[in-house]
Amino acid sequence: MEDKLIYTGESTMQSVFGRKVPVLIASICFIVGIVTGVLIGYFSAKNADSAAASEESTAYKVFLKLAEGGDLSVQQKLLEGIKAENIRENLREMTRYPHVAGTAEDFTTAEDLRKKWLEQGLDDAVLVPYDVLLSYPGNKTSNNTANKAQILDSNGNVIWQTPLEEAALDKASSTKDPRAPPPFNAYSKNGTVENSRLVYVNYGRIEDFFFITRNKSIDLNGAIVIARYGKIFRGDKVRHATMFNASAIILYSDPKDYAVDPNGAVFPNSWWLPGTGVQRGSTFIGNGDPLTPGYPAVDYSYREPIEELEKKMEMPQIPAHPIGYDYAKELLNTMSGEEVPASWRGAISNVTYKFGGYLMDNKTLRVVNHNTREIRTTYNAIGIIRGAVEPDRYVIVGNHRDAWAYGAVDPTSGTAVLLELTRALGSLVKEGWRPRRTIMFGSWGAEEYAVIGSTEWVEQYIKALGERAVAYINVDIAVEYHYKLSVGASPLLYEAVYAATKVVPDPESTMFSNVYDSWQKRTNPSQKPKIRDLGSGSDFAPFFLRAGIPSIDLCYFYDDEEWNISSYPLYHSVYETFLLVTNYTDPTFKWHQSLCRICGEIARYLADTAILPMDVRGYATKLETMLKNFKDTNNETWLNSNGVSLGNLTKAVNEFRRVADAFHEEVQNINKKDPFAVRRVNDQMMLLERGFTDPAGLPGRPLMKHVIFAPSSKNTYASSGFPGLTDALFDIESKAPDERMKQWQLVKRQMAVAIFTINSAASTLRNVTGLHGSMSN
Numbered sequence: 001m002e003d004k005l006i007y008t009g010e011s012t013m014q015s016v017f018g019r020k021v022p023v024l025i026a027s028i029c030f031i032v033g034i035v036t037g038v039l040i041g042y043f044s045a046k047n048a049d050s051a052a053a054s055e056e057s058t059a060y061k062v063f064l065k066l067a068e069g070g071d072l073s074v075q076q077k078l079l080e081g082i083k084a085e086n087i088r089e090n091l092r093e094m095t096r097y098p099h100v101a102g103t104a105e106d107f108t109t110a111e112d113l114r115k116k117w118l119e120q121g122l123d124d125a126v127l128v129p130y131d132v133l134l135s136y137p138g139n140k141t142s143n144n145t146a147n148k149a150q151i152l153d154s155n156g157n158v159i160w161q162t163p164l165e166e167a168a169l170d171k172a173s174s175t176k177d178p179r180a181p182p183p184f185n186a187y188s189k190n191g192t193v194e195n196s197r198l199v200y201v202n203y204g205r206i207e208d209f210f211f212i213t214r215n216k217s218i219d220l221n222g223a224i225v226i227a228r229y230g231k232i233f234r235g236d237k238v239r240h241a242t243m244f245n246a247s248a249i250i251l252y253s254d255p256k257d258y259a260v261d262p263n264g265a266v267f268p269n270s271w272w273l274p275g276t277g278v279q280r281g282s283t284f285i286g287n288g289d290p291l292t293p294g295y296p297a298v299d300y301s302y303r304e305p306i307e308e309l310e311k312k313m314e315m316p317q318i319p320a321h322p323i324g325y326d327y328a329k330e331l332l333n334t335m336s337g338e339e340v341p342a343s344w345r346g347a348i349s350n351v352t353y354k355f356g357g358y359l360m361d362n363k364t365l366r367v368v369n370h371n372t373r374e375i376r377t378t379y380n381a382i383g384i385i386r387g388a389v390e391p392d393r394y395v396i397v398g399n400h401r402d403a404w405a406y407g408a409v410d411p412t413s414g415t416a417v418l419l420e421l422t423r424a425l426g427s428l429v430k431e432g433w434r435p436r437r438t439i440m441f442g443s444w445g446a447e448e449y450a451v452i453g454s455t456e457w458v459e460q461y462i463k464a465l466g467e468r469a470v471a472y473i474n475v476d477i478a479v480e481y482h483y484k485l486s487v488g489a490s491p492l493l494y495e496a497v498y499a500a501t502k503v504v505p506d507p508e509s510t511m512f513s514n515v516y517d518s519w520q521k522r523t524n525p526s527q528k529p530k531i532r533d534l535g536s537g538s539d540f541a542p543f544f545l546r547a548g549i550p551s552i553d554l555c556y557f558y559d560d561e562e563w564n565i566s567s568y569p570l571y572h573s574v575y576e577t578f579l580l581v582t583n584y585t586d587p588t589f590k591w592h593q594s595l596c597r598i599c600g601e602i603a604r605y606l607a608d609t610a611i612l613p614m615d616v617r618g619y620a621t622k623l624e625t626m627l628k629n630f631k632d633t634n635n636e637t638w639l640n641s642n643g644v645s646l647g648n649l650t651k652a653v654n655e656f657r658r659v660a661d662a663f664h665e666e667v668q669n670i671n672k673k674d675p676f677a678v679r680r681v682n683d684q685m686m687l688l689e690r691g692f693t694d695p696a697g698l699p700g701r702p703l704m705k706h707v708i709f710a711p712s713s714k715n716t717y718a719s720s721g722f723p724g725l726t727d728a729l730f731d732i733e734s735k736a737p738d739e740r741m742k743q744w745q746l747v748k749r750q751m752a753v754a755i756f757t758i759n760s761a762a763s764t765l766r767n768v769t770g771l772h773g774s775m776s777n
């Protein structure tokens with residue numbers, strides 16, 4: 001019997017590590033072998049003598065190898081294999097024309113990538129299409145059907161209007177390409193709105209609207225509002241405007257937030273936004289195809305009637321139109337009213353920023369929006385390198401492919417990096433290497449609209465991903481500017497990111513020993529480098545917030561202490577071209593190369609080590625910090641006087657710390673020769689993130705499942721700690737008494753949900769037979 005088992009193990013072993021035999025079948029055979037072994041007591045034998053006796057056998061060596069990590073020499077090969085010049089060439093190639101979601105270019109770019117992946121040596125690459133609701137602007141070549149804003153004189157004659165598209169500033173930003181959409185806000189409601197009142201609402205944050213209506217008593221009912229871009233997600237600005245009954249909203253980029261060069265240089269003479277440049281972007285709140293929330297947009301899907309959808313707050317209820325500051329100037333100079341306070345002022349020259357009200361000289365403002373909402377096909381390209389030992393564990397690396405025009409920064413800098421990473425890994429595969437776990441690559445469609453491609457894919461495969469996905473690594477924009485690394489991550493993965501950045505040489509090799517060094521010096525000199533919490537706004541959202549898969553989001557960033565700006569200046573404008581990157585954001589492509597290496601090393605590390613490089617103590621620290629922040633921002637006496645105590649939350653956090661420390665200790669001392677033990681703790685680490693999700697979702701946001709991290713309900717881009725609690729407490733004091741009472745009940749309910757969730761997550765780290773804390777801890 002033993003012999004038979006040994007032979008089963010041996011032949012299976014060759015299959016598993018060989019390249020020709022299908023890995024999945026091989027590992028199924030292998031697992032059958034192992035299970036048989038356990039059943040007959042072979043591998044579980046604790047008897048040292050019997051183990052020693054069989055140590056010589058090939059099968060036993062094979063068995064031991066299953067608990068070993070991959071070949072570390074691959075690390076250097078991978079880093080050296082990644083070339084800046086290739087990324088430059090990828091970017092040049094992929095920014096030759098606009099590639100907007102749902103257009104012919106959506107398909108051709110996906111198909112190009114699929115073919116290249118197969119040539120590069122990936123095991124497989126497929127296209128995954130979804131039919132989803134997208135949105136397109138009016139016709140930029142026709143005054144009758146183009147989107148625009150107009151000023152009418154008191155007789156109703158049009159005396160001024162915004163241009164129908166951005167001015168062409170150089171050959172590279174060929175705005176005349178019919179495939180480059182004119183400035184528009186996707187999904188904003190179409191129609192024509194006219195009003196003689198225009199009110200300036202600063203950044204359009206909820207507090208800005210409170211200030212206008214409560215402190216300044218300005219009536220917004222029916223008025224058109226103008227907001228500057230920045231600080232929060234534009235969809236939230238539109239939603240706030242709707243909540244306060246504005247009839248339309250104009251969004252513009254103020255030089256204070258997008259063009260701060262002291263000499264006033266703008267693109268193409270610098271990277272700052274020129275007055276003609278416009279930020280496009282979606283205004284839909286929420287992730288995924290608007291017509292199939294929670295489910296994939298495939299052939300059998302039920303699609304909500306569009307009339308039902310129209311009524312929901314996620315779907316913009318008013319026309320929105322984005323413009324450049326050269327044109328905002330005209331509108332702001334036509335405004336009347338009191339001057340705004342200093343913090344509300346922008347930096348357009350010769351403009352006195354006023355709150356507004358009736359336009360001067362009985363003028364009228366007209367906003368014309370011809371957007372259409374259409375169901376079209378968007379494509380994900382999915383590539384795969386199968387794992388040699390644990391093919392059923394997936395490390396996923398993803399980037400979106402759709403852009404608002406040429407997208408040289410967003411997202412094509414990331415796509416160029418992804419394609420170089422697959423080439424480098426593919427060539428290792430061609431040489432015979434194979435990671436321990438499977439590595440998958442996702443090139444997502446329609447991210448710009450509502451993180452659609454990745455969300456639909458996660459929705460379609462949520463059960464399999466929920467059981468098998470180890471981690472998701474997102475690269476949207478690879479390089480905003482050549483300055484410092486910017487990372488958002490699950491606390492489980494902080495240490496993995498630190499470790500990976502320590503082995504990647506810094507692009508400024510004469511100044512810094514490695515990426516970790518520059519990252520630390522430029523973000524948090526006296527401690528470990530700063531890592532952001534993950535809010536929303538890119539493709540990690542469905543993985544992290546919906547499915548509870550530990551995620552990382554990476555890019556190189558500008559110096560935001562030197563430049564107090566809202567994003568890189570040409571964000572989502574037609575000027576985001578190859579020239580922008582080669583002349584300003586990363587002329588040497590060394591930062592692109594570095595990001596590719598970091599991403600590659602993290603993926604290799606997660607895919608190839610026997611014990612997953614996850615540290616559950618990171619979550620304990622994060623919970624402690626969140627609790628402290630919560631206490632700092634919420635008066636505890638006040639909470640207590642409303643019947644809310646922080647005692648049990650504190651207790652839960654403390655207990656989580658204790659269990660996490662014990663678990664970490666256990667992982668350190670694990671018998672690394674026991675593949676079952678290794679697999680068990682790996683699963684516990686991989687699934688801890690799932691433990692922080694609530695199937696019911698957050699109040700009013702059933703598809704937001706992560707109880708610890710969720711985008712703020714006031715700013716979709718930002719993450720908010722204990723989001724259920726924070727949202728329930730928001731503005732509670734200004735509510736009418738009975739509504740306030742209801743809201744306090746919600747606070748208490750959310751407090752219990754938070755405590756429950758932390759306790760639940762802790763229970764997954766306890767000894768597997770000790771479900772209750774007392775049993776074996």
Ligand SMILES: *[C@@H]1O[C@H](CO)[C@@H](O)[C@H](O)[C@H]1NC(C)=O
Nearest residue numbers: 140141142143144146161164
């Ligand atoms: C649209 O109308 C404006 C103002 O009359 C004019 O300057 C512009 O050339 C027109 N554009 C097109 C594409 O017809």
Ligand SMILES: *[C@@H]1O[C@H](CO)[C@@H](O)[C@H](O)[C@H]1NC(C)=O
Nearest residue numbers: 138139140141142143144145
């Ligand atoms: C846009 O309008 C022009 C005429 O101004 C027309 O030639 C063109 O076909 C239109 N494009 C679309 C997509 O309808």
Ligand SMILES: *[C@@H]1O[C@H](CO)[C@@H](O)[C@H](O)[C@H]1NC(C)=O
Nearest residue numbers: 210211212214215216341343
């Ligand atoms: C607005 O009014 C509120 C309530 O009266 C007050 O607390 C707050 O300080 C005011 N805000 C500003 C910026 O004046």
Ligand SMILES: *[C@@H]1O[C@H](CO)[C@@H](O)[C@H](O)[C@H]1NC(C)=O
Nearest residue numbers: 213220221242243244245246
């Ligand atoms: C908006 O209009 C509705 C319906 O007329 C009204 O009930 C509500 O109070 C208004 N909201 C604000 C903030 O003025």
Ligand SMILES: *[C@@H]1O[C@H](CO)[C@@H](O)[C@H](O)[C@H]1NC(C)=O
Nearest residue numbers: 170268269270579582583584
């Ligand atoms: C961009 O860089 C190229 C090469 O360095 C240079 O010839 C060109 O003048 C630059 N263009 C601008 C607009 O700065």
Ligand SMILES: *[C@@H]1O[C@H](CO)[C@@H](O)[C@H](O)[C@H]1NC(C)=O
Nearest residue numbers: 329330333348349350351352
């Ligand atoms: C703006 O102000 C400057 C200095 O105050 C002045 O020289 C210039 O003519 C003004 N420009 C316009 C367009 O009003």
Ligand SMILES: *[C@@H]1O[C@H](CO)[C@@H](O)[C@H](O)[C@H]1NC(C)=O
Nearest residue numbers: 153154155358360361362363
């Ligand atoms: C604006 O309209 C009001 C009343 O409709 C009128 O009294 C006033 O003269 C007009 N002002 C201008 C500058 O046309």
Ligand SMILES: *[C@@H]1O[C@H](CO)[C@@H](O)[C@H](O)[C@H]1NC(C)=O
Nearest residue numbers: 190191369370371372373374
């Ligand atoms: C508004 O959008 C709908 C649906 O996409 C479309 O049928 C209609 O023609 C559009 N109306 C205008 C004024 O553009």
Ligand SMILES: *[C@@H]1O[C@H](CO)[C@@H](O)[C@H](O)[C@H]1NC(C)=O
Nearest residue numbers: 256257343344560561564565
């Ligand atoms: C950045 O600008 C905002 C207003 O636009 C201001 O509130 C903030 O304090 C500024 N931060 C720095 C570091 O200058």
Ligand SMILES: *[C@@H]1O[C@H](CO)[C@@H](O)[C@H](O)[C@H]1NC(C)=O
Nearest residue numbers: 634635636637638639641642
């Ligand atoms: C906290 O709330 C209590 C009760 O509502 C109040 O008396 C106290 O002044 C508040 N403390 C602070 C620092 O706001």
Ligand SMILES: *[C@@H]1O[C@H](CO)[C@@H](O)[C@H](O)[C@H]1NC(C)=O
Nearest residue numbers: 644645646647648649650651
């Ligand atoms: C925890 O909750 C229990 C049950 O509601 C309550 O009796 C106890 O006082 C709470 N403990 C603290 C420290 O708040």
Ligand SMILES: *[C@@H]1O[C@H](CO)[C@@H](O)[C@H](O)[C@H]1NC(C)=O
Nearest residue numbers: 662663666765766767776777
């Ligand atoms: C689980 O039990 C083992 C053996 O009793 C012990 O060494 C380990 O610390 C425990 N782990 C946890 C997380 O309590």
Ligand SMILES: [Zn+2]
Nearest residue numbers: 410411476477
């Ligand atoms: Zn992007």
